[in-house]
Amino acid sequence: MKKDIFYPKQFVVSLILVFTMVFFAQMAHAADAIIVVRDAFAKATPKGARTAAIYMNIKNNGAEPDRLTSITTELADKAQIHTMTMQGDVMQMRALPGDLIIPPHSSVSLSPMASHIMLIGLKQPLIAGGNFTLVLHFAKCGEMDINVIVKPIAASENMNEDTQNHLPQ
Amino acid sequence: MKIHKTIYLSSFFALGLLAISVYLVISYPGAGLSGIRCMSPLRDNADYTATDLDGHSFDAQTLFAKPTLLFFGFTYCPEVCPTTLADISRWLDQLGKDSDKLQVLFVTIDPERDTPPQLKNYLSSFDKRIKGLILAPCDLAVMTKQYNVPYVKVDLGKDDYTFDHGASIFLLRPGGQMVETLNYEEGDDIAVKKLRLLLNRSKIDRTN
Numbered sequence: 001m002k003k004d005i006f007y008p009k010q011f012v013v014s015l016i017l018v019f020t021m022v023f024f025a026q027m028a029h030a031a032d033a034i035i036v037v038r039d040a041f042a043k044a045t046p047k048g049a050r051t052a053a054i055y056m057n058i059k060n061n062g063a064e065p066d067r068l069t070s071i072t073t074e075l076a077d078k079a080q081i082h083t084m085t086m087q088g089d090v091m092q093m094r095a096l097p098g099d100l101i102i103p104p105h106s107s108v109s110l111s112p113m114a115s116h117i118m119l120i121g122l123k124q125p126l127i128a129g130g131n132f133t134l135v136l137h138f139a140k141c142g143e144m145d146i147n148v149i150v151k152p153i154a155a156s157e158n159m160n161e162d163t164q165n166h167l168p169q
Numbered sequence: 170m171k172i173h174k175t176i177y178l179s180s181f182f183a184l185g186l187l188a189i190s191v192y193l194v195i196s197y198p199g200a201g202l203s204g205i206r207c208m209s210p211l212r213d214n215a216d217y218t219a220t221d222l223d224g225h226s227f228d229a230q231t232l233f234a235k236p237t238l239l240f241f242g243f244t245y246c247p248e249v250c251p252t253t254l255a256d257i258s259r260w261l262d263q264l265g266k267d268s269d270k271l272q273v274l275f276v277t278i279d280p281e282r283d284t285p286p287q288l289k290n291y292l293s294s295f296d297k298r299i300k301g302l303i304l305a306p307c308d309l310a311v312m313t314k315q316y317n318v319p320y321v322k323v324d325l326g327k328d329d330y331t332f333d334h335g336a337s338i339f340l341l342r343p344g345g346q347m348v349e350t351l352n353y354e355e356g357d358d359i360a361v362k363k364l365r366l367l368l369n370r371s372k373i374d375r376t377n
Contacts, residue, residue: 047290
């Protein structure tokens with residue numbers, strides 16, 4: 001008499017194997033995405049504008065700090081990280097001296113009225129509804145291409161709940 | 170020995186005072202700005218010549234025939250100026266027909282880079298009622314001093330620069346007297362209310 005084809009023991013073992021594999025694959029993927037950039041946007045620029053500001057949220061899931069060392073794009077001659085502060089009614093903008101540090105297990109938010117990546121020598125206007133590529137160079141994570149969407153000039157601030165960590169002073 | 174020490178200390182103190190005063194003079198808005206030296210001293214009557222983008226010249230007396238919204242900025246400004254110009258454009262729409270009675274002036278604090286064609290092109294992205302004004306550096310120093318608008322050139326390396334600048338908007342009666350200011354990103358409701366108040370007040374001034 002032929003036995004039933006279904007072998008419960010073997011089935012359970014293979015199930016465990018599959019789950020283990022999936023688990024390790026997930027782990028490997030998580031290790032890849034130590035730095036996660038979200039909500040990257042710029043505001044549309046007026047005609048003839050030679051500068052533009054880009055905002056985003058950079059999250060470091062790793063246990064080590066990383067540093068954003070430089071930014072490049074084909075759209076502009078150069079890109080700098082700038083901090084903005086309001087002293088009374090005077091808007092002050094400064095290039096960040098050195099690299100932008102992304103502490104472990106936290107995120108750094110570049111947002112209007114706080115800090116931004118400033119494009120200098122913009123080669124073409126940014127048009128609302130469009131998008132472009134920005135290359136972020138991290139000391140540990142290496143190069144990362146991110147997609148920046150262009151919002152209308154009067155776009156309201158990007159309100160993230162996950163943005164407690166602002167730029168170090 | 171003790172006297173020597175006193176002299177030594179007091180001269181040190183005097184040097185310190187001198188350094189502080191030099192710093193204050195240099196950092197005073199309008200004095201060391203843009204590295205431009207005003208050859209003529211600031212005139213007492215606060216007069217200046219301003220030129221619009223069609224080449225018409227005005228002085229402090231003829232510039233403010235109408236109630237005016239006045240804003241200082243520059244086209245290389247990445248955030249505050251385009252946002253403010255977009256805000257102003259929206260307020261003008263909300264004012265509707267009344268906006269005809271208002272003069273809207275955008276004065277560049279960067280006449281070096283904001284040439285008439287550059288400023289004209291830039292402003293074409295905003296409401297047509299916003300008028301661009303260019304002043305020679307010395308005239309600009311007079312006008313900004315009159316409205317107490319600080320602006321300081323900040324080096325960004327390799328010939329690039331930006332400005333720290335006052336972000337307030339000024340509302341002026343006909344004649345140029347400031348009656349109200351609007352803060353950066355003032356809410357639409359408050360801004361439009363203040364603009365209507367300015368227009369109504371100016372109407373009363375005219376009838377009296």
